[in-house]
Amino acid sequence: MLYFSRWKTVLIWAVVLAGVILALPNLFTQDQLVKLPDWLPKKQLALGLDLEGGSRLRLQVDKDHLPDTDATIAILTRRLSELGYTNRIVDGQRNGRVLVEVPGLYDSQLLKDILSLTGELHFQMVDDSVPVQQAIDGTPPEGDEIVYSFDDPPVPYLVKKEPLVSNKNFVDAQAGIDTATQEPVITFRLDSIGADRFSKATKANVGKSFAIVLDNQVLSAPVISEEIPGNTGQISGNFDLSGASNLALVMRAGALPASVTVLEERTIGTDLGAASVASGKIAALIGAALVIAFMLLTYGLLGVIANIALVVNVILILAVLTLFGAPLTLAGVAGIVLTIGMAVDSNVLIYERIREDRRAGFSVTQAIDSGFSRALATIVDANVTTLIAALVLFTLGSGPVHGFALTVTIGIVTTLFTTFTLTRWLVSIWVQRARPKEVPGALLKLVPDDTRIPFMKLRFLTLGFSALSSIAAIVLFAIIGMNFGIDFKGGTMVEIQSHEGAIDLDDVYSRLEDLNIGDIKIEPFKSDNRALITVGSQGEGEDAEQTVGVKIRGELQDDFDFRRIDVIGPSVSSELSQAGMLAVGLSLAVIFVYVWLRFEWHFALGAILATIHDVLLLLGMFIVFRMEFNLWSIAALLAIVGYSLNDTVVIYDRVRENLRRYGNSMSLPALLDASINQTLSRTILTSVATFLALIVLYIYGGDDVKSFALILAVGIVVATYSSIFVAGPLLMLFGLRGRDVTNKGPSAVSGQSGA
The missing domain is CATH 3.30.70.3400 (Alpha-Beta Plaits)
Structure with missing residues (x-):
């Protein structure tokens, strides 16, 4: 395991070098990149x-x-x-x-x-042979139709169905101001066919009116005073200069073949995005620094190697995102920070194995070689379960969920590469050159080497507590329900900032209440000159939701800047909630199948039940503290699903290994206690490292990220508890025996402690 051929060494460093070169342009400004040689990559990371x-x-x-x-x-x-x-x-x-x-x-x-x-724009002749009201009360003449104006109240017109000219006849259109009337107008140019038809029609209908009809509504109906020859003309109507510019643009670009709904x-806002970039950089850098310091204190020189691999890992994530043009979102930054915390897990598994084998009497070289070999299956199992959750999230998610899943997925792949190639290569070089007599010591030791905690004696207490907590969460869900955000129930959310001074929330509420837009909630947001407005779903379709945003803009735009606007219609909110539930259910089902194939049904069922326990407890936290449940919450739940299964699989892998070694010669309670104690150091160290990264994310992240980090932090505590106090006892509950697993999975050498 510690030998590397020359071509493998070249390949490893070629990948690392390629990652550095691809990620390097992100350190320069555009002006600096222009001055660099043309043969260097200059593509930068796209931002969401x-x-x-x-x-x-x-x-x-x-x-x-x-x-x-x-x-x-x-x-x-x-x-x-x-x-x-x-x-x-x-x-x-x-x-x-x-x-x-x-x-x-x-x-x-x-x-x-x-x-x-x-953008369907027609010139249609007005039919004055029949009074409009008579046509409305009866039947319009053949070839005629009734259309109404944009006015309030609308004015009806009887017009010929056959248009004089339509969109296909417009060659160009520009907005401007009529010098005579000082009114906004649109100057248009027709093609030869349109110009000929329009000229003949105006010549034959002097003294009559023609209607300018946009999307089946009349803009204006000017009287033809004389023939209008040539291919140019002018439109005036019920619009301001901005409306004229918009219509002219639509005329140039063409009408849509089908109507669309938002x-x-x-x-x-761009200023809010810039602030998110700054806070994201701070969170990533401080989070990385804390994890690096933790690894140094815990593993000494081996921690230095792990940190080199960690830095390369992040570089490779950025390089992959840059190469494929995938935008980095705020949720993606959260995914990178979480990856920083979780990436150390593979190294912790290996290093704890090395320490264990060294204590068992192996030489340093043998212990290192054995540590990498024996940790392989566990690392693959643990990362595959997390990868499954991330891929399901990536496939079914949208918005922040998608961005988070993307970086976590890439992070898992790069972590496996750095762990089993770069880390192993660096360790092998150190062994060859330094020929160490002992495994490097640690300045910080969170867990003693040989713990003998009787976890199974507490199983009735812990399983009882977990069962009651889970039932309580279900009861609370049925009675109280979740505090769903607009992602899942529809509605409008607007962040405003006053042009000057503090916001008078009562005044804003009073002004919005007059708009008759339903349930309104206004709360201060970060500072006294900012506020968050949330309006519940209108329950009247997509257009009604969009109208709310228009009304709020119209009422507040003179006094406030709009930093963020989210409007979610009923169809999207329904789809998001269904996709969220499907993502959680599908990820659990696929992971169940994977664990069953890799282990036995006892392990698969135990892992899934322990994970469901974690999800229920987190949902209970949302209900008790009335935390908003949104897309970020789904991302956090599935991240915890992956993390919890990762934790549980590591312990179960050790249980399977001990079953191979001891079979039925050791009682099941004693075997489970030994397995949990042997993996306790890895469990605690990984949880602490990830927790450190999340603390920074909570402190420096935005509000959505802060909530996300809080859920993950609590979820890690819950997952650590369940992997120790729930997953193991469940195996006893299912009657696990040595003969059930002796023929499953690859063989492995057992150890006494560590991971």
């Missing part, structure tokens, strides 16, 4: 909207026109280009969904106005 600022909209194409989704995406893309947004994403999804992301844009209302406007909006 929550770090860069911008808007994300989820649109739904009319379900009767789903085949037109590809064409709709093309028109939406052209409209964004007309707005000047080249660095945008317009991505078609299932069932006619379209995801639009525009980095750096803060005015999401403008974006929605431009993208949601169908289902979800998430907008973050």
Whole structure:
């Protein structure tokens, strides 16, 4: 295990060097990168909207026109280009969904106005042969239809169905101000066919009116005073300069082949994104520093090697994200910080094995070789269970859930690489050159070498407590229920900041109450000049939810800046809640199958029940403290599912190993006690390292991240408890015997303590 051929050494360092080169551009500014040689990579890490600022909209194409989704995406893309947004994403999804992301844009209302406007513009002759009211009361003449104006109240018009000109005839359109009337107008240019038809129609209908109809509503109905020859003209109507600019843009880009509805909006101001970047860097650096210091104190020189591997691990994560252009989100930063804490687990498993074998009488070289060999199966099992949860989260999640799962998934892969190649290579070089006589000692020892705690004697107490706690959580869920955020129940959330001075919350509430937008909650947010407004779901469809945001903007925009706006419609909130439940259930099911295949049904059932116990206790915490349950909460729960199973699998792996060694010669309670004691050092050390990283994330993260870190921190405590006091006793409850597992899994040499 400690021998490396030359080609393996070259390959390992080639990967490390490639990672450094790919990640290196992130340390430079754009101006500095321009000055570097052209042959050097210059691609930088893309930032998600929550770090860069911008808007994300989820649109739904009319379900009767789903085949037109590809064409709709093309028109939406052209409209964004007309707005000047080249660095945008317009991505078609299932069932006619379209995801639009525009980095750096803060005015999401403008974006929605431009993208949601169908843009069907027609010039239609007004039919004055029949009074409009008569047509409304009876039947419009053949070839005619009734359309209404944008006015309040709307004015009806009887118009010819056959348009004089339509979107396909417009070559260009520009907004401006009429010099005579000082009113906003749109100057348009027609193609030859449109110009010919319009000229003939105006010549034949002097003294009559034609209606300018946008999306089946009349903008204006000017009287034709004379023939309008040529291919240019002018539109005036019920719009301001901004509205004229928007309409002109839509005319240039073309009408949508199908109407679209805004289902979800998430907008973050650029200043808020910059603040998140700064806090994320601080959290990552301090978290890494604490974990590095902890490893040095715990393992000495071996800790130095582990820390080198940890730094390379983070570099490789950043390199992979940079290479594939995957954006780093705030949730992704949280995933990296969590990976920093959990990445030490593999090294802890190996190092504890090395110490154990050294105490058993192995030479230093033999102990190191054996430590790497015997930890392999345990590390693979532990990381695969976490990987399963992360992949399910990545597949079914969206928003912050997706970003978190992405970095955790990449982190698991890079951790396995650094552990079994780079760490092992560095240790082998140290052994060859230093020829040590002893394994490096530790300045900090949290767990004695040979603990003999009788855990199984406490099993009735611990299982009883866990059972009652789990039942209590279920009862509380049935009686009180969860405090679901707008992610899962729909609604609107707006963060505002006053232009000057503290916010008068009562005044804001009074102004919003007059808007008749339903249940309103206003609370101070971080400082006295900022507040968070939450409005419950309107229960009247997607458009009703979007109207709330428009009304709040209209009422408060003169006095406040909008730092963040989230609007979640009922269809998206329903899908998010279903996907969240499916993610938790599916991850548990797949992990159950994996553990069953690797161990036995006793282990699989014990691991899943212990994990369900952890999830129930965390849900109980949400209910008791009325914590908001949102997408971040789902990410935290699935992270704990992976962590808890990781913890439990390590102990179960040692149980299986001891069963092979002792069979039925040792009583099951004694065997379980020995296994838990032997892995106790690893369990405590990994939990402490991860906890340190999460403390920093809690202190320096934003509000969503802070809540996420708190859930994870509590979850780690619960998971550590369950892996020791629940998972082991459950094996006794299921009647585990040595003969059940002697033929499962690879053979291994047992030890006395460590991991």
